[in-house]
Amino acid sequence: MSLLTVERLNVVFTTHQGKVKAVKNVSMTIPHQETLALIGETGCGKSVIAQSILRLLPSNAQINGRILFQGRDLLLVDEKTMASIRGKEIAIIFQNPSLALNPVYSIGWQVGEPFRIHQSANRNQSIQESVRLLSYMKLDKPESAVKMYPFEFSGGMNQRALIASALALHPNLIIADEPTQGLDRTLIKQIIEQLDRARKIHSSSMLLITHDLTVARSISDWIMVMYAGEIVEQVPTLDFFQSPMHPYSQGLLQSLPENGFHPIPGQSPSMIENLSGCQFHPRCQWAREQCRWERPGLLPINGRMVRCFLYD
Numbered sequence: 139m140s141l142l143t144v145e146r147l148n149v150v151f152t153t154h155q156g157k158v159k160a161v162k163n164v165s166m167t168i169p170h171q172e173t174l175a176l177i178g179e180t181g182c183g184k185s186v187i188a189q190s191i192l193r194l195l196p197s198n199a200q201i202n203g204r205i206l207f208q209g210r211d212l213l214l215v216d217e218k219t220m221a222s223i224r225g226k227e228i229a230i231i232f233q234n235p236s237l238a239l240n241p242v243y244s245i246g247w248q249v250g251e252p253f254r255i256h257q258s259a260n261r262n263q264s265i266q267e268s269v270r271l272l273s274y275m276k277l278d279k280p281e282s283a284v285k286m287y288p289f290e291f292s293g294g295m296n297q298r299a300l301i302a303s304a305l306a307l308h309p310n311l312i313i314a315d316e317p318t319q320g321l322d323r324t325l326i327k328q329i330i331e332q333l334d335r336a337r338k339i340h341s342s343s344m345l346l347i348t349h350d351l352t353v354a355r356s357i358s359d360w361i362m363v364m365y366a367g368e369i370v371e372q373v374p375t376l377d378f379f380q381s382p383m384h385p386y387s388q389g390l391l392q393s394l395p396e397n398g399f400h401p402i403p404g405q406s407p408s409m410i411e412n413l414s415g416c417q418f419h420p421r422c423q424w425a426r427e428q429c430r431w432e433r434p435g436l437l438p439i440n441g442r443m444v445r446c447f448l449y450d
């Protein structure tokens with residue numbers, strides 16, 4: 139049984155420029171205690187999927203499909219139920235710690251927030267819990283750290299504080315959206331290891347959104363590759379790194395420094411205009427006539443799902 143199942147999710151934003159089709163027919167499953175890494179270039183729809191799961195999309199978004207979490211469709215539950223799920227059963231760690239933290243509140247107050255919201259803790263209790271969480275995340279001198287403000291913390295310390303807070307109530311699902319963006323390599327490794335260790339201790343599952351294939355490789359069980367709002371390959375992590383099948387997946391791997399740093403030429407298509415055929419065809423070295431006009435389906439092959447006519 140899986141913890142989270144997304145079925146045929148579509149998200150469209152109405153903007154002055156037109157309709158932005160940010161997520162197109164995405165289906166995915168996150169099994170219990172496993173990590174799925176969502177990868178793909180900027181603007182391909184990764185964060186919109188995370189926001190859909192937590193129902194944090196702005197009002198210009200039209201969303202349909204099903205998001206089944208522990209037997210409930212999150213798109214159908216009332217706002218009160220959703221508020222009790224957010225931060226407790228599903229926690230999110232955002233891209234940018236300095237935006238996620240409020241500059242005018244102390245670290246201790248903010249890290250302890252889940253205890254006040256979901257467990258009616260008072261101020262002192264919540265700050266005591268923060269001390270415990272910060273020491274768990276191996277922050278130095280947690281008793282004094284809780285009294286500090288975000289600007290007194292480095293980016294890495296703020297990110298640890300946010301992770302501590304997200305994991306406070308042992309969520310079943312952790313959504314981490316670029317949790318290590320902007321941090322240096324050694325710090326990335328430490329933080330990712332701490333995040334993964336905490337996930338394992340609490341038997342949680344994780345949806346990890348990242349540009350960083352090294353991070354995805356180190357802690358994920360599954361890789362889901364997105365391109366222009368669609369899934370193009372869904373594959374066990376080991377197989378992805380050994381034998382990527384979709385030409386876009388192959389391109390992503392070839393753009394890694396250890397593989398010679400060959401970026402994929404060209405740009406992803408506009409999310410407003412409709413491009414016929416395979417969305418990747420203008421950048422694909424294997425594209426043939428059919429790829430320009432026909433839309434490939436996502437089909438099972440070699441223990442994975444791939445959207446490409448090469449394997450028809």
Ligand SMILES: Nc1ncnc2c1ncn2[C@@H]1O[C@H](COP(=O)(O)OP(=O)(O)OP(=O)(O)O)[C@@H](O)[C@H]1O
Nearest residue numbers: 151153158160179180181182183184185186196409
């Ligand atoms: N509130 C919004 N209104 C209109 N368009 C939006 C809105 N939020 C996102 N989009 C558009 O939806 C698409 C997907 O955005 P999303 O933030 O999911 O990308 P992403 O894959 O997370 O990129 P990144 O790696 O840069 O974080 C983009 O084209 C973006 O411009």
Ligand code: NI
Nearest residue numbers: 184185186315
């Ligand atoms: Ni994003």
